[in-house]
Amino acid sequence: MKISFIGAGSWGTALSIVVADNGHDIKIWDREPEHIKAMQETRRNDKYLGGVVLPDNIEPTSDVKYCLEGADVLVIAVASQAYRAVMTSHGKYISDKTVIVNVAKGIENGTLLRISEVIAEFKPNNPFVCLSGPSHAEEVSHRLPTTLVSASKSKETAELVQDLFSTNYLRVYTNPDVVGVELGGALKNIIALAAGITDGMGFGDNAKAALMTRGIREITRLGLLLGAKVETFTGLTGVGDLIVTCTSMHSRNRRCGILIGEGLTRKEAQDKVGMVVEGIYATKAAYDLAKKLDVEMPIIDQLYYVLYEDADAKDAVKNLMLRSRKHEMEEVSNIVWE
Numbered sequence: 041m042k043i044s045f046i047g048a049g050s051w052g053t054a055l056s057i058v059v060a061d062n063g064h065d066i067k068i069w070d071r072e073p074e075h076i077k078a079m080q081e082t083r084r085n086d087k088y089l090g091g092v093v094l095p096d097n098i099e100p101t102s103d104v105k106y107c108l109e110g111a112d113v114l115v116i117a118v119a120s121q122a123y124r125a126v127m128t129s130h131g132k133y134i135s136d137k138t139v140i141v142n143v144a145k146g147i148e149n150g151t152l153l154r155i156s157e158v159i160a161e162f163k164p165n166n167p168f169v170c171l172s173g174p175s176h177a178e179e180v181s182h183r184l185p186t187t188l189v190s191a192s193k194s195k196e197t198a199e200l201v202q203d204l205f206s207t208n209y210l211r212v213y214t215n216p217d218v219v220g221v222e223l224g225g226a227l228k229n230i231i232a233l234a235a236g237i238t239d240g241m242g243f244g245d246n247a248k249a250a251l252m253t254r255g256i257r258e259i260t261r262l263g264l265l266l267g268a269k270v271e272t273f274t275g276l277t278g279v280g281d282l283i284v285t286c287t288s289m290h291s292r293n294r295r296c297g298i299l300i301g302e303g304l305t306r307k308e309a310q311d312k313v314g315m316v317v318e319g320i321y322a323t324k325a326a327y328d329l330a331k332k333l334d335v336e337m338p339i340i341d342q343l344y345y346v347l348y349e350d351a352d353a354k355d356a357v358k359n360l361m362l363r364s365r366k367h368e369m370e371e372v373s374n375i376v377w378e
Contacts, residue, residue: 050089120145
């Protein structure tokens with residue numbers, strides 16, 4: 041099979057190594073020619089994954105047409121807010137038969153569309169998969185045990201991608217709930233950003249446990265309104281991804297949150313992380329989406345005020361703690377007191 045990648049950042053490169061390990065020939069393109077040139081010359085990606093050597097069957101290229109034409113499978117590994125620009129500029133080189141695999145986790149600001157919906161505007165007939173789950177590029181590139189989910193409306197397409205990425209260190213499950221998998225991946229970044237802020241402020245494990253637990257409830261509440269399945273949010277792309285992103289220092293979102301909790305501004309924290317922090321963009325999109333659907337999402341509301349309205353993080357925590365008292369199960373159960 042001819043496999044192509046758009047985006048030679050940490051995640052795109054790590055996943056290209058997985059597919060290369062399965063014996064496929066890979067072409068990988070990036071918008072930065074100097075970055076591609078360095079990969080060609082050194083056979084490494086020191087900019088994003090220092091110390092990782094590229095297998096011989098990965099071909100970095102700065103020719104996007106050469107990369108995309110004739111591809112059986114195209115993996116798009118760019119920031120969520122860049123998908124529209126990528127499809128506008130390069131969609132003409134993508135065959136209608138090419139399986140398009142999205143590995144970004146985000147919601148487009150302004151339109152409030154999921155990535156599958158953005159791609160469908162340009163390539164409505166292409167088979168589509170969202171590949172997501174609790175995973176850091178640093179660990180995958182070093183071939184440490186990891187699990188992912190291949191989500192598609194087509195069982196055949198989900199299983200094709202499952203086979204493509206399955207190795208003795210990467211286990212892939214399938215799931216037909218594209219909506220749930222996409223939302224879980226996008227929204228957990230928001231909770232991880234908030235978890236980082238609590239770490240930066242010196243709060244303890246109790247606060248983080250509460251934040252993560254109530255955070256997955258908010259994610260589920262919004263997801264169900266949009267047609268997702270509740271089971272998806274208890275699985276790898278829900279609770280699983282939330283756990284790894286809220287607790288690991290590999291997480292850009294958590295690292296950015298820690299810096300904000302320590303007193304840096306949103307921009308200062310983003311600049312210091314040095315890579316895209318998806319949770320920053322997802323917070324605005326989720327806030328707008330919640331208002332559009334009239335759904336209560338108090339954690340996301342408070343984080344939005346901190347990030348976009350310069351609210352004090354300590355006040356945001358206080359506002360969450362002093363909300364009106366509730367029954368824990370009131371939204372999902374008919375439990376009554378005996």
